[in-house]
Amino acid sequence: MPTKLRTAVRRSLSPLAGKNTGVGITTEGKVFYCPSCSTWRRRTVSTVTNSYRARNPAGFRHVFHDNNTPKINAATRRYLTVSAPTRLNSSASLVVDKSVPARFRELYAALKELEDVAADHISLSRLQLVQRGLESEEPVVRVAVLGVNNARTTRRLVRLLLADPLTERQSWEDLIDSYGIEGSNGLLIRYGEESGIVENNLCPTISINSPLLKQGRIELFVSTLGPGQEPDTGPITDEVFFVPTITVQSMESGGHELIRYPVHKTIIFGTGTEGLLAYSGLLGRAAWKSSEKLVHGVIELGVEGDRQKDGAVTFVNTEVAETALDKFRESVRFASEYERGWTAGGVQSVADWLPTAFTKSGLSSELQTIIESLLDAAEEGVTVEEVRRGKELALTDTSAETRRSLDQSVSIWAERAHTELRNALDEGFASQRWNGLSWWKLFWRVDDVGSVTSEILQTRYLPRSEKEMIWTAGRVEQTGLLDGASDTPNLAEPSPVKDTEQPESDTPPWPLQIATSRLHMLKTTVPSLQALSQGLVLFSASTAGLTSALSALLYTSASTGLYEACTIAAVGLMYSLRRQQVKWENARAVWQAEVREQGRTALIETEQVLRRLIRDGPSLPRDESAERRAKMVIARARKALEDVREK
Secondary structure (H helix, E strand, C coil): CCHHHHHHHHHCCCCCCCHHHCCCCCCCCCCCCCCCCCCCECCCCCHHHHHHHHHCCCCCECCCCCCCCCCCCHHHHHHHHHCHHHHHHCHHHHHHHCCCCHHHHHHHHHHHHHHHHCCCCCCHHHHHHHHHHHCCCCCCEEEEEEECCCHHHHHHHHHHHHCCCCCCCCHHHHHHHHCCCCCCCCEEEEECCCCCCECCCCCCEEEECCHHHHHHCEEEEEEECCCCCCCCCCCECHHHHHCCEEEEECCCCCCEEEEECCCCEEEEEEEHHHHHHHHHHHHHHECCCCCHHHEEEEEECCCCHHHHEECCEEEECHHHHHHHHHHHHHCHHHHHHHHHHHHHHCHHHHHHHCCCCECCCCCEHHHHHHHHHHHHHHHHHHHHHHHHHHHHHHHHCCCHHHHHHHHHHHHHHHHHHHHHHHHHHHHHHCCHHHHCCCHHHHHHHHHHHHHHHHHHHHHHCCHHHHHHHHHHHHHHHHCCCCCCCCCCCCCCCCCCCCCCCCCCCCCCCCCCHHHHHHHHHHHCHHHHHHHHHHHHHHHHHHHHHHHHHHHHHHHHHCCCCHHHHHHHHHHHHHHHHHHHHHHHHHHHHHHHHHHHHHHHHHHHHHHHHHHHHHHHCCCCCCCCHHHHHHHHHHHHHHHHHHHHHHC
16 A cells, blocks of 8 residues: 555544545646647748658647647637748747756757757657756656557556545546547546546647646656557667657648657556567567666556566556455445555556656756657767768769779770771761762762761761760769869860850760760751752753753754754763862862861860869868767767756
């Protein structure tokens, strides 16, 4: 039997007077304000919350929940959902105005800075819970009671923990027994004037007049640890135990949203061997961060004697404890039976675990443990990030040996490219299709000039060298030589004859001299050659026709002989053909030379660009300021925590 209860029984064995008033409980109409209540809303737009949402793709609603306001009306809801940016912009000034105790201010400031530098590595919900606890002289401790496989027995345990044996059965006990937490929003139980269950938009809440809640400054969050709360495989983080979630229906979209309720301590309740195995599995997969002592297992299993409490597990028998409680409420004559039944039921061991131990500085042991866990998680995350960045820098940093290797690769590429340019163009200009454009074949092949020349440029003009150049440029890009160079050459700079119609664009990922020169010739030289061939054919045909007509006219209108008249036609024909032969063969030779020269120029410019990047390109900067600052903040927070302990 509890000491206080035994003393009260010894003082008076008479029937309880004023049972409805609650002997031993002074409510004075006071409702404790919970400064540690915090949840997260999905629409928070700060940088820290964006980082948090990145780690939690589903997103969570963030609502600053006032314990003194059980219902949220429409106006308040609109303020919480629409005016978030305005409230977040003024958050800094609000922190200055908060009455943080002087002995906690340095620790509070360090944790506030930790929220900015290590948001990706810690649970922001638990950090917010700690900050709310430091803002009050008497913070309320929130304890989660999570049922594993039997919600009804979980409610019975909670009712037994909160019941006052010196009073008759209260109405709130029936409400807790009958309220279904499975598949619902859970139930939040606070100390205060007795009231019914308030079904608000966040979590159903009930206020009761319980000595345990008052003396320990405790509130209980009762829910289930059902499927989806923990991953099927792999380690389980602290958030599974200390940040339970509930599901609410969105008033705007009609869908379901998750509300996170961070807690200081957690009781995992299971029934029978199935519950014991489930709890053991959770502990075996838990990746603790100094928070193991904040989790306690309670198993509904018939175990007696010294084995009833074994470290982090307490075995209870709620039926025995409930029978003992009912007997004592029936009459104080059953005090001894109550003591034996209550002890055998194991509920008192669970009740003894709930109260919070405060140090001489006023900081609760739960807050100290949570802070240590957050700092350990932040330090581990920063270390992992630092190692990852170091590996990336080691892979991408450019050494002298790497530069020499790249320079040698460019030399090999240039040699192969010039060889390809010579051989490929020789094959193209010796092909049957190109020879089919001889001067005397233009009369029936004049329309093929554009297609044949375009084919040579597209298939014989450095196709393999261009692909190899892209691969070489990719190696240069991988080393980081293209990042941060103020004098990086223009990778898209064309050959000396620039195309004024080419639109300006951002710097391409590789040099484009080869592609630019090819496109330039396709747009300029090919149409010119096509026009020249058409002009020559037209001139030859017209000249031959005119001279032939003149010959016929002279033969018919004068006494000119046939041979003399045909001489004029022959001279015109020979002149036009000779002119076509000379001009067309010269144009073909000039075009071949121009293609070769444009190819050599493009290769030289590309080689110069790559060598300049390799020679002058910078190495990746080793910026470790973020990790260094995070480590400094963590060290300052640890020192502030030690200073608080020593006060």
